[in-house]
Amino acid sequence: MNEVLLIGGMAAVTFAARYPVLALLGRLKLPDPLFRALRYVPPAVLVAITVPAVLMPDGGLSLSYTNAYLIGGLVAAAVSWRSKNLLLTIIISMAAFLGWRALVGG
Amino acid sequence: MGKEASVARWSTFLAGAKDTFPLVVGAIPFGVIFGALAVTAGLSPAGAMGMSLFVFAGSAQFIAAGLIAQGIAPMFIVLTTFIVNLRHVLYSASLAPYLKHLPRKWLLPLGFWLTDETYAVTIRRYQGDGGEASYRLWYYLGSAVFMYANWQLCTLIGIVAGQRLQNVAEWGLDFAMVATFTGIVVPLIVNRPMLICALVSGVTAVLANGLPNRLGLMLAASLGIAAGYAAELLLTSGGEEEGA
Numbered sequence: 640m641n642e643v644l645l646i647g648g649m650a651a652v653t654f655a656a657r658y659p660v661l662a663l664l665g666r667l668k669l670p671d672p673l674f675r676a677l678r679y680v681p682p683a684v685l686v687a688i689t690v691p692a693v694l695m696p697d698g699g700l701s702l703s704y705t706n707a708y709l710i711g712g713l714v715a716a717a718v719s720w721r722s723k724n725l726l727l728t729i730i731i732s733m734a735a736f737l738g739w740r741a742l743v744g745g
Numbered sequence: 746m747g748k749e750a751s752v753a754r755w756s757t758f759l760a761g762a763k764d765t766f767p768l769v770v771g772a773i774p775f776g777v778i779f780g781a782l783a784v785t786a787g788l789s790p791a792g793a794m795g796m797s798l799f800v801f802a803g804s805a806q807f808i809a810a811g812l813i814a815q816g817i818a819p820m821f822i823v824l825t826t827f828i829v830n831l832r833h834v835l836y837s838a839s840l841a842p843y844l845k846h847l848p849r850k851w852l853l854p855l856g857f858w859l860t861d862e863t864y865a866v867t868i869r870r871y872q873g874d875g876g877e878a879s880y881r882l883w884y885y886l887g888s889a890v891f892m893y894a895n896w897q898l899c900t901l902i903g904i905v906a907g908q909r910l911q912n913v914a915e916w917g918l919d920f921a922m923v924a925t926f927t928g929i930v931v932p933l934i935v936n937r938p939m940l941i942c943a944l945v946s947g948v949t950a951v952l953a954n955g956l957p958n959r960l961g962l963m964l965a966a967s968l969g970i971a972a973g974y975a976a977e978l979l980l981t982s983g984g985e986e987e988g989a
Contacts, residue, residue: 680834
């Protein structure tokens with residue numbers, strides 16, 4: 640794999656998402672429908688990454704209590720919903736995940 | 746430049762760093778694990794470090810490491826990176842009105858350093874207190890430089906650990922990503938269109954997980970966005986007000 644090409648490409652597309660709108664918005668207004676649709680990008684992308692990681696950690700669907708990712712994910716969702724605190728969510732769900740994994744011997 | 750002005754800049758810079766502290770702590774496991782996973786996945790140590798230095802996008806880097814391990818072609822990794830980072834368009838559009846007084850040369854580093862974390866901290870400050878435009882730059886820089894320095898250090902620690910310890914990838918520390926993203930997503934679900942967006946995206950991602958090259962991720966995100974936006978149009982045209 641050509642690492643320079645890969646990293647250069649990733650850097651370019653990432654910068655293309657971050658900089659142009661910041662620089663041009665003073666003189667260029669984003670169309671309202673586009674702006675409204677963009678608000679759904681973060682939840683859509685993050686859920687699309689997270690849900691398979693939790694439900695199918697080994698590639699196949701695993702809805703068993705022995706799936707520590709599922710248990711940890713449920714704990715994370717519950718803590719986040721109750722507290723809205725990111726750091727607390729990370730710490731408690733990480734502990735739940737590692738503890739559960741040790742317990743069920745995964 | 747008066748002495749008072751430079752003292753005020755510095756203290757604003759420090760305030761930005763201080764307000765970012767909890768999010769920096771959250772990024773620590775994330776960065777260490779990225780470094781360890783990247784070298785385990787087959788990236789060279791220099792490549793892993795270079796990715797953190799030049800791309801500086803945690804979730805995209807995490808996913809890229811996973812795709813490299815699966816031997817996915819670079820073109821698809823770049824495309825996935827773009828989709829995953831598209832949310833920054835929203836962030837920059839939301840920040841631009843507060844930063845438009847700045848010279849263009851400053852917007853380059855600010856754009857490069859834009860992350861979920863720095864966006865979350867700066868927009869809260871700007872929306873809360875718009876009366877100090879001359880110091881917005883310094884608040885942003887304090888947050889961004891802190892995030893950037895921490896990310897580099899954590900990546901480096903992860904790379905070293907990944908090379909020394911054989912089975913870091915099997916520790917299950919990749920759960921840190923799940924924990925972080927869940928903590929970001931759940932507070933975003935404030936109305937029915939957002940919930941519909943999340944449900945459609947999640948269900949599609951599971952059903953389409955078998956598609957090659959991580960195309961399932963893109964399909965799920967696209968359908969989720971479309972469903973959420975369609976739901977918003979339908980619900981608001983039906984006379985129902987939903988807070989955004």
